Amino acid sequence: MGATPAKSPLAPAGFPDLPEIGGVEFAIAEAGVRYQGRPDVMLACLAKGTAIAGAFTQSSTRSAAVLDCQSKVGGDNSQGAAIIVNSGNANAFTGRHGLDSVNAVTQAVAQAVGVPEGRVFSASTGVIGEALPHDKINDKLTEMADSLSPGAIEQAAGAIMTTDTFAKGAGTVIDIDGQKLRIAGFAKGSGMIAPDMATMLAYIFTDAAIDQSELQNMVSVLNAATFNCITVDSDTSTSDTLLVAATGASGIRVSENNVGFMEGLRQVMLDLAHQVVRDGEGATKFIEVSVTGAASDEDARVHALSVANSPLVKTAVAGEDPNWGRVVMAIGKSGARADRDTLSIRFGDIIVASDGWVSPDYDEEAAAAYMKNQELQIHVDLGLGGGTSRVWTCDLTHGYIEINADYRS
Amino acid sequence: MGATPAKSPLAPAGFPDLPEIGGVEFAIAEAGVRYQGRPDVMLACLAKGTAIAGAFTQSSTRSAAVLDCQSKVGGDNSQGAAIIVNSGNANAFTGRHGLDSVNAVTQAVAQAVGVPEGRVFSASTGVIGEALPHDKINDKLTEMADSLSPGAIEQAAGAIMTTDTFAKGAGTVIDIDGQKLRIAGFAKGSGMIAPDMATMLAYIFTDAAIDQSELQNMVSVLNAATFNCITVDSDTSTSDTLLVAATGASGIRVSENNVGFMEGLRQVMLDLAHQVVRDGEGATKFIEVSVTGAASDEDARVHALSVANSPLVKTAVAGEDPNWGRVVMAIGKSGARADRDTLSIRFGDIIVASDGWVSPDYDEEAAAAYMKNQELQIHVDLGLGGGTSRVWTCDLTHGYIEINADYRS
Numbered sequence: 001m002g003a004t005p006a007k008s009p010l011a012p013a014g015f016p017d018l019p020e021i022g023g024v025e026f027a028i029a030e031a032g033v034r035y036q037g038r039p040d041v042m043l044a045c046l047a048k049g050t051a052i053a054g055a056f057t058q059s060s061t062r063s064a065a066v067l068d069c070q071s072k073v074g075g076d077n078s079q080g081a082a083i084i085v086n087s088g089n090a091n092a093f094t095g096r097h098g099l100d101s102v103n104a105v106t107q108a109v110a111q112a113v114g115v116p117e118g119r120v121f122s123a124s125t126g127v128i129g130e131a132l133p134h135d136k137i138n139d140k141l142t143e144m145a146d147s148l149s150p151g152a153i154e155q156a157a158g159a160i161m162t163t164d165t166f167a168k169g170a171g172t173v174i175d176i177d178g179q180k181l182r183i184a185g186f187a188k189g190s191g192m193i194a195p196d197m198a199t200m201l202a203y204i205f206t207d208a209a210i211d212q213s214e215l216q217n218m219v220s221v222l223n224a225a226t227f228n229c230i231t232v233d234s235d236t237s238t239s240d241t242l243l244v245a246a247t248g249a250s251g252i253r254v255s256e257n258n259v260g261f262m263e264g265l266r267q268v269m270l271d272l273a274h275q276v277v278r279d280g281e282g283a284t285k286f287i288e289v290s291v292t293g294a295a296s297d298e299d300a301r302v303h304a305l306s307v308a309n310s311p312l313v314k315t316a317v318a319g320e321d322p323n324w325g326r327v328v329m330a331i332g333k334s335g336a337r338a339d340r341d342t343l344s345i346r347f348g349d350i351i352v353a354s355d356g357w358v359s360p361d362y363d364e365e366a367a368a369a370y371m372k373n374q375e376l377q378i379h380v381d382l383g384l385g386g387g388t389s390r391v392w393t394c395d396l397t398h399g400y401i402e403i404n405a406d407y408r409s
Numbered sequence: 410m411g412a413t414p415a416k417s418p419l420a421p422a423g424f425p426d427l428p429e430i431g432g433v434e435f436a437i438a439e440a441g442v443r444y445q446g447r448p449d450v451m452l453a454c455l456a457k458g459t460a461i462a463g464a465f466t467q468s469s470t471r472s473a474a475v476l477d478c479q480s481k482v483g484g485d486n487s488q489g490a491a492i493i494v495n496s497g498n499a500n501a502f503t504g505r506h507g508l509d510s511v512n513a514v515t516q517a518v519a520q521a522v523g524v525p526e527g528r529v530f531s532a533s534t535g536v537i538g539e540a541l542p543h544d545k546i547n548d549k550l551t552e553m554a555d556s557l558s559p560g561a562i563e564q565a566a567g568a569i570m571t572t573d574t575f576a577k578g579a580g581t582v583i584d585i586d587g588q589k590l591r592i593a594g595f596a597k598g599s600g601m602i603a604p605d606m607a608t609m610l611a612y613i614f615t616d617a618a619i620d621q622s623e624l625q626n627m628v629s630v631l632n633a634a635t636f637n638c639i640t641v642d643s644d645t646s647t648s649d650t651l652l653v654a655a656t657g658a659s660g661i662r663v664s665e666n667n668v669g670f671m672e673g674l675r676q677v678m679l680d681l682a683h684q685v686v687r688d689g690e691g692a693t694k695f696i697e698v699s700v701t702g703a704a705s706d707e708d709a710r711v712h713a714l715s716v717a718n719s720p721l722v723k724t725a726v727a728g729e730d731p732n733w734g735r736v737v738m739a740i741g742k743s744g745a746r747a748d749r750d751t752l753s754i755r756f757g758d759i760i761v762a763s764d765g766w767v768s769p770d771y772d773e774e775a776a777a778a779y780m781k782n783q784e785l786q787i788h789v790d791l792g793l794g795g796g797t798s799r800v801w802t803c804d805l806t807h808g809y810i811e812i813n814a815d816y817r818s
Contacts, residue, residue: 095766128734325537357504
């Protein structure tokens with residue numbers, strides 16, 4: 001929340017070229033909510049008929065904006081819709097002021113762009129516990145309504161950044177029976193990232209026509225395997241919000257059983273989720289933890305998150321130390337079923353432990369060399385059953401401490 | 410596991426003067442298990458009739474020594490008993506070699522000091538996954554058996570240290586109806602510390618005469634409120650062991666209902682538990698998290714540990730930042746029941762948040778000044794019921810990263 005750290009070494013080369021999505025326009029503004037001299041508000045306007053589905057933080061102290069979005073998702077889509085997001089202030093844990101600000105902003109947006117207030121979705125990200133100066137946002141709405149553009153998605157992605165070191169975008173064009181469908185989205189998030197749900201904020205748009213309830217089913221299923229499988233620091237935000245909007249502008253209708261569309265949406269969600277991990281505060285390594293052979297998928301997930309959240313595992317990765325003993329420790333403490341003597345562990349393709357001890361084939365030099373990679377795989381097989389899980393995280397470094405301890409918020 | 414960091418700033422002034430416990434003698438040796446030029450083995454011999462109770466890690470990958478101790482606690486105490494502990498090698502996740510080493514050492518100790526093998530309790534602490542060179546320990550047993558002394562408890566405490574920056578001891582003399590009972594113990598531990606159970610290793614001795622099953626009841630109850638209420642990094646060791654031995658040398662018998670003895674033992678256990686936190690890797694602040702007003706005691710404990718384990722809360726404390734928003738976040742993510750609008754938070758005596766928002770009485774300057782203290786209290790009241798919990802932790806600093814990432818194990 002203080003000085004901006006350098007761009008993450010795990011950042012992609014640049015913001016991707018994203019397809020324009022018919023029925024969606026973006027605008028940004030410098031409202032000065034907290035940050036000065038940079039865009040801090042994003043407005044997206046959606047065509048009539050747009051179906052909107054979502055997934056939200058499970059925090060019991062979730063923000064007023066999250067509660068408001070949850071009540072609106074699935075509403076009547078005969079009119080247009082809008083999404084308004086500010087950075088710098090989370091409007092979370094602000095008592096009755098929280099809802100007052102959400103109402104003030106969503107009413108003003110409804111008026112400015114001519115949609116029902118029940119179709120205006122808001123989000124706020126930044127400092128917790130300070131009243132949102134919502135007039136600063138509302139003062140910019142006319143300017144934003146006049147500058148809406150279908151091509152401004154990268155600018156929109158930039159406006160919602162907080163401690164992010166790069167803007168996160170992903171998209172794809174899907175060919176369905178010779179017809180093209182487009183998906184494009186963006187996300188922000190870098191700390192306070194853990195299931196459920198890890199997103200912080202993500203907005204994804206498609207020109208496919210999809211029934212809202214079917215879209216919601218797809219989003220819920222895919223969210224469980226993408227945004228809900230990442231963790232930076234095991235801390236969960238009060239504001240996490242994912243919205244997926246299907247405008248139908250392509251004229252092509254897809255069902256929730258459309259494998260091609262489902263796969264395209266999954267890729268975009270996973271890409272954005274991975275980018276959030278790649279911007280994990282202080283991250284220098286991108287880690288995939290995969291667990292197989294567990295007694296159940298749920299057990300596999302508990303083990304995978306125990307490894308991914310273990311400070312001792314994460315610091316070992318930061319130190320490029322193939323310290324598989326710490327992986328054993330994390331499996332042992334997870335609470336899910338494990339048997340020391342059927343456990344095996346691989347770092348990438350290197351078998352390090354099996355049958356309850358270091359593998360006779362273990363090559364410590366090869367393991368130490370492997371740990372120098374920027375992208376690492378830790379694989380654990382429990383040897384108990386068919387349960388599997390895969391989660392993604394980053395290492396724990398001095399950078400995390402610097403960002404979160406050395407600067408006053 | 411690498412270079413030894415400087416003594417923790419939270420360390421007590423020195424090792425305390427502890428009362429000698431009749432029926433207990435200690436010896437140490439430099440066996441060179443891993444460390445060179447320092448004592449790394451501790452032997453304690455206990456008189457006939459000593460009752461021994463224990464508490465152990467709940468890890469599903471617990472070490473062979475832990476499994477062996479668990480099987481022996483509560484056994485026939487008509488003969489003497491012994492405790493043997495080495496540092497430098499944890500003998501954990503070493504396959505069949507683990508049990509072989511435990512058997513080899515406990516057999517040799519039994520022979521060297523003339524007690525049944527079923528009454529020899531062992532523990533090993535240090536690197537995971539390397540075979541224990543148990544002959545190095547066994548080669549020192551005659552030397553140790555010849556140098557047993559009732560006054561060598563401080564030396565014993567030093568011999569079991571690993572990444573500890575100071576030896577941890579605590580004791581008390583209790584007056585029961587004009588008769589004196591003595592309790593003295595020591596502990597080690599500084600990382601991989603979380604319930605259950607947080608101790609790493611702790612050995613406590615008393616000259617009271619107590620029935621083993623009553624002693625076990627006392628230890629289990631007190632452990633839940635002491636060693637199981639500390640967390641350094643949410644990571645749980647595979648080797649955590651607490652043994653409490655009552656020699657009966659005082660000739661005074663106490664029951665599990667003896668309030669004075671119970672309180673004395675509680676103080677010694679809490680003192681040692683706090684010292685483990687004070688030696689938390691990289692710790693610069695000692696933090697008490699107390700939760701009241703929860704729906705149940707169990708809910709209160711879940712909230713308290715969520716706050717105590719949150720990297721964002723711990724880094725905020727390290728940065729002396731009264732960032733109560735992160736406390737709200739940690740309560741929200743815990744999974745236990747919370748209502749944003751009945752929540753209140755105090756830092757020491759400073760009310761920071763109440764009724765779902767920053768308190769009108771909040772004085773940020775006073776809070777910032779409070780955070781400069783070395784000992785801090787974070788108090789959360791849920792406003793829901795009568796559930797309470799209190800746990801202890803330390804901050805998360807560059808020192809933790811240095812110890813766990815910068816040096817190869």
